[in-house]
Amino acid sequence: MSEIKVPAMGESITEGTVSRWLVKEGDAVNQGDVLLELETDKVNIEISAEESGVLEKILRQEGDTVEIGEAIGIIAVGAGAASAPASPAASDPAPEPKKQAPAPQAVAPAPAAPEVSEAGVKAASPAARKLARERGIELDQVQSKDPIGRVYQEDVKNHGSQPAAPATPAAQAPSKPSAPSAPAPSAATYAKPVERQRMTRRRATIAKRLVEAQQTAAMLTTFNEVDMTAIMDVRKRRKDKFKEKHDIGLGFMSFFTKAVVGALKKFPMINAEIDGEDIILKKYYDIGIAVSAKEGLVVPVVRDADRLSFAEIERSIADLASKARTNTLALSDLQGGTFTITNGGTFGSLLSTPILNTPQVGILGMHNIQLRPVAIDAERMENRPMMYIALSYDHRIIDGADAVRFLVTIKELLEDPESLLIEG
Known part of the structure; x- marks a missing residue:
């Protein structure tokens, strides 16, 4: 495997924005092929493949903020994606059927525990940590969509819009009704037509x-x-x-x-x-x-x-x-x-x-x-x-x-x- 990383772009530039991917997952790429365009505050640059193979995974999507050295994609070097698990050989004898016992009641597998650093804080990408600091959000409060609990920038962006988890009946206690918080302005908030545009980098x-x-x-x-x-x-x-x-x-x-x-x-x-x-x-x-x-x-x-x-x-x-x-x-x-x-x-x-x-x-x-x-x-x-x-x-x-x-x-x-x- 070969990671596609954000290259150093000058001492005054520490991060950029993924402008657009020119290839998609599963595409074969050759060494030197342009994979994506990165927008910085000064110039736009192209990132090329360092090795030939197949683009196996895109880690950072268009519009994401990325930092120098951060992995934004993975290339499966050589032949490409790994082959599917081999099926049992035809010559292998089929296992002798056994008398089946009544199936036990199905139990849902326990969810994977969120990845935690040595300091006891959820693991997160550099861009997610930066955005969380800017918005005053504790990473421990952010719900991650990652299977192992790693927090990404998109998780931090969605944090404010996620509904709070309902409290259990035992934990609920009568309290004075609090004033509803003002919703973030959106296109639906305005009486007349508006268009919301994201700032360019x-x-x-x-x-x-x-x-x-x-x-x-x-x-x-x-x-x-x-x-x-x-x-x-x-x-x-x-x-x-x-x-x-x-x-x-x-x-x-x-x-x-x-x-x-x-x-x-x-x-x-x-x-x-x-x-x-x-x-x-x-x-x-x-x-x-x-x-x-x-x-x-x-x-x-x-x-x-x-x-x-x-x-x-x-x-x-x-x-x-x-x-x-x-x-x-x-x-x-x-x-x-x-x-x-x-x-x-x-x-x-x-x-x-x-x-x-x-x-x-x-x-x-x-x-x-x-x-x-x-x-x-x-x-x-x-x-x-x-x-x-x-x-x-x-x-x-x-x-x-x-x-x-x-x-x-x-x-x-x-x-x-x-x-x-x-x-x-």
Whole structure:
């Protein structure tokens, strides 16, 4: 027998969700065949057969949460499933019939005792223990469907919906009627039609990390606005030659990435992270670019952005965005960013307060460009293409004054694009 186990997928990933099995019990598989897809909070991976044989047992079903190293299936190696017990040989003499005594009254076999660990607690899968801890459920109270009493995640999920075992007449005692507990909300609870959907692994992880960011960081946001006239003029004059030379469009993201790098060099604390009571100052500039994908927001990283040209930055962003939308990002594309840029302006956002991408301590929010009247001097007004920008930062290590000056630096670099060649 060969166990199908969840492989290690990177130090930041400890569990995943079985997305779908591509084979079913009884199917013959060859070494290297893809057996199932596993969804993690960052990427989806395929798990292949390490040996040839027959898929004898699927231990974890689609939708189950599984941990690294956990067995999720069994392959009968070689010829496949074990053959049926051999029948008596034809040459063996038939046993001589005996006079049958009256059959005794049938007695039901005693149920197998639940499997118990040395500590006296029911044995359970790691995923079941984790879910029980989260829901405050004692494993000893969970009814298991397993023949030997091992508790699985599905047993814990069903625990709240299982009716309590009826008490024996001797144990029953009169008591005051208690108020009925409120049932868990369900589709039938609502007067109008609803549809209940399970969160994808990525969506659940996004929700968890955003809440953690707000609970652990002293997060503040400061705002400014940028006159985009100079950048739009450069793009208008240069975009055709840029496209012809580099085979990539000249967008806004390369300007903002260069401006962020220039500002981070001036305010290195915003390129740091907190580790316990230590501050880790990073001497490199791996800039995360938030990309909206079908299953939720992901933040692939442009490596060593300070060493890249405008064309290289644009090409890197385009490649990463394409991977994100086709779900082909690798873990290496998502790990180790030092600062993040998110562009809500592509969806029409005028102003927002972005949430930190922990453990980073700063994130820049870009927004929609709007033509607005701007006072040029005491006597002149002009309509200018203006963009609000926002910096959310961790006030534990970044002072408000530095955060404001950081954002002002970005504004100044963007309004003077030639300075990006020097500072960025």
